[in-house]
Amino acid sequence: MISRFSLLAAALGAALLAAPARADDNTVTIGMILPMTGPQASTGKQERAGAELYIQQHGDTVAGKKIALVVKDDASAADVTKRLAEELIGNDHAAVLMGFGLTPLALAAAPVATEAKVPEIVTAAATAMITEKSPYIVRTSFTLPQASAPMAEWSLKNGIKKVVTIVADYGPGVDAEKWFSDTFEKGGGTVAEKIRVPLKNPDFAPFLQRVKDDAPDAVFVFVPSGQGAVFMKEFVERGLDKAGIKLIGTGDVTDDDLLADIGDSALGAVTAHHYSADHDSPENKAFVAAFEKANNGMRPNFMAVGGYDGMALVYQALEKTKGDASGDALLAAMKGMSWMSPRGPVSIDPETRDIVQNIYVRKVEKKDGALYNVEFATIPDVKDPYKAAKH
Ligand code: PHB
Numbered sequence: 001m002i003s004r005f006s007l008l009a010a011a012l013g014a015a016l017l018a019a020p021a022r023a024d025d026n027t028v029t030i031g032m033i034l035p036m037t038g039p040q041a042s043t044g045k046q047e048r049a050g051a052e053l054y055i056q057q058h059g060d061t062v063a064g065k066k067i068a069l070v071v072k073d074d075a076s077a078a079d080v081t082k083r084l085a086e087e088l089i090g091n092d093h094a095a096v097l098m099g100f101g102l103t104p105l106a107l108a109a110a111p112v113a114t115e116a117k118v119p120e121i122v123t124a125a126a127t128a129m130i131t132e133k134s135p136y137i138v139r140t141s142f143t144l145p146q147a148s149a150p151m152a153e154w155s156l157k158n159g160i161k162k163v164v165t166i167v168a169d170y171g172p173g174v175d176a177e178k179w180f181s182d183t184f185e186k187g188g189g190t191v192a193e194k195i196r197v198p199l200k201n202p203d204f205a206p207f208l209q210r211v212k213d214d215a216p217d218a219v220f221v222f223v224p225s226g227q228g229a230v231f232m233k234e235f236v237e238r239g240l241d242k243a244g245i246k247l248i249g250t251g252d253v254t255d256d257d258l259l260a261d262i263g264d265s266a267l268g269a270v271t272a273h274h275y276s277a278d279h280d281s282p283e284n285k286a287f288v289a290a291f292e293k294a295n296n297g298m299r300p301n302f303m304a305v306g307g308y309d310g311m312a313l314v315y316q317a318l319e320k321t322k323g324d325a326s327g328d329a330l331l332a333a334m335k336g337m338s339w340m341s342p343r344g345p346v347s348i349d350p351e352t353r354d355i356v357q358n359i360y361v362r363k364v365e366k367k368d369g370a371l372y373n374v375e376f377a378t379i380p381d382v383k384d385p386y387k388a389a390k391h
Helices: 004-018 041-058 078-090 103-116 128-133 144-157 171-186 205-214 228-237 259-266 282-294 302-320 327-334 385-390
Strands: 027-034 065-073 096-099 120-122 137-139 162-168 190-197 218-222 246-250 270-273 338-341 344-348 355-367 370-382
Touching: 027 041, 027 078, 027 302, 041 065, 041 096, 041 282, 041 302, 065 078, 065 302, 078 096, 078 103, 096 103, 096 302, 103 120, 103 128, 103 137, 103 171, 120 302, 128 137, 128 144, 128 171, 128 385, 144 171, 144 218, 144 246, 144 270, 144 355, 144 370, 144 385, 162 171, 162 205, 171 190, 171 218, 171 385, 190 205, 205 228, 228 259, 259 355, 259 370, 282 302, 302 327, 302 338
Parallel strands: 027 065, 027 096, 096 120, 120 137, 162 190, 162 218, 218 246, 246 270
Antiparallel strands: 270 355, 338 344, 344 355, 355 370
């Protein structure tokens, strides 16, 4: 006779088995590490919303595998990023790491990805050399040389002869300064001064006074996503706009997430970048509408698209491997992959694992009462020039 007790025990046992503490073979866990708090929190918020929207639109099952997205906050501390990467792989059995809001954070995870043979999808950080730090890194954001060199080309053709550069003093800023200045000077332009400001709590005001005295045609600026509003405010407060000094840069300074806060002082700024919420394509119109709907009207910026495309990359790779989520299989599938992003056509360079994409030159204008980066020129299929120069 089977007692009621043993039936109950068997049912409980089955329930425990059915709810494993660790991911089983049918679950692919994606560990997303982002700054969700602190000064870079807007990056975390946008990246996460982009990744979640992709899952919402495409379902949480791919090639027979259930997708589980686990988001962790590193608060922009590299030691925390590294520990979280280890824990996500060791405890949560993450098959993919994703995110990385700043260059030092992407670098901190690189040795962990290499040792575990787990893909590290960099959806935010943008210093060119990052992809060289692990054969498991693939990038869906951009590189600073990719945006800065076209900005210099445009400046040379549009009557800008003398420039002062101002950049955040770390990897992407150094890249932006070098690739803007070298390209500009090679084409006959003059860089009067190269100014670097601290990444943390930057005060641009004293530097901007100096720039005013240099009287350049334009200031070229790179600050990471989130800092543009502070820069713009001080640019106007110091009267640089009234002195007739143009504002040019990579699109990070006129970030779509901040444009409304920056206000009319952003009008006329010309930047080069890979994404604008105003990009005119059916894919982007659908993306922006769905993103705003899912996020209380929040406008997506380039970080949101980085997260969305990071997820697109993983989904397509899993389709291609027929659900094999081992690192080497995913990497092989990702190399050379191409798709239509909200930003335009993109592909993963099989040699460098960096994204190849259009770079657009844009100007801040008002459309129906709101500020946008309005694209007016396209440089198609730009590869990271830093790596192109080495190959
Ligand atoms: C970076 O740290 O690599 C970084 C962060 C924000 C940006 C661009 C680059 O907008």
